[in-house]
Amino acid sequence: MQTHRRLLTTLGTSLLATLLLSGVAQAGSENDQDKVATEGKVVEIEMVNNRFQPDELEVPVGTTVRWVNAERRSNHDIYFPDEEIASGRLFPEESWERTFDEEGTFDYYCQPHQNRGMVGVIRVVGAEEDN
DSSP states (O other): OHHHHHHHHHHHHOOOOOOOHHHHHHHHHHHHHHHHTTTSEEEEEETTTTTTSSEEEEEEEEEEEEEEEOOOOBBBBETTTTTTTOOOOOOOOEEEEEEOOOOOEEEEOOOGGGGGEEEEEEEOOOOOOOO
């Protein structure tokens, strides 16, 4: 009986340690993901309810913006008229990315839904230097 209890205690302790360490590893991963987002590497914009959310965004030079169609049935596109750059149609759960390597203001809209107010703007600013 003592051996059986000791075995169960050892197994329970090992299982608990594994679960705790796995939680710490996951928490570290989430913190790393937050760090990447705040460093301006990849930022997501959702397309939902015929809107870009957020519809205005300021990012540092070098940031990649990913548009994700979060609609259930509708398709959208992203069109930059000043540069004549377009994503093509994005169906539900599809995405498109663009990296902004220069400062400036980039107006865009969804061609099929511009008349419904599906417009956005990306402001790209110089990267802040660490002191």
